[in-house]
Amino acid sequence: QLRLVESGGGLVQPGGSLRLSCAASGFTLDKRVIGWFRQAPGKEREGISCIGKSDGSTYYADSVKGRFTISRDNAKNTVYLQMNSLKPEDTGIYYCAPTVSVGTCAASHFGNWGQGTQVTVSS
DSSP: OOEEEEEOOEEEOTTOOEEEEEEEESSOGGGSEEEEEEEOTTSOOEEEEEEOSTTOOEEEOTTTTTTEEEEEETTTTEEEEEEOSOOGGGOEEEEEEEESOOSOOOGGGOOOOOOOEEEEEOO
16 A cells, blocks of 8 residues: 655754655555645645656755755665755644645545654754
């Protein structure tokens, strides 16, 4: 069964860093586009970063460009999201999910959602 488990969230001060992990089971990550999504309280889930299949192409939302980096470790079947220079507006639940679609990082194209991991940026 296809399953993704997110981890690595927590409470961090503005300007701090976190690294989120997305561990897959039931399929190999490099056969899917994998996205990271954020859902802030009262807001819709938004795609913040995606990584392609074999070519490893990446996408970043403008709000995180230059601060977040997505990467994949095929040996560990895990995708990471390195988050630096965190801001209070980065607060939310972070999810990862796969899709067979290409060329999109829109949440509506992704499925098999996990429980997510909470990120809180506050002093």
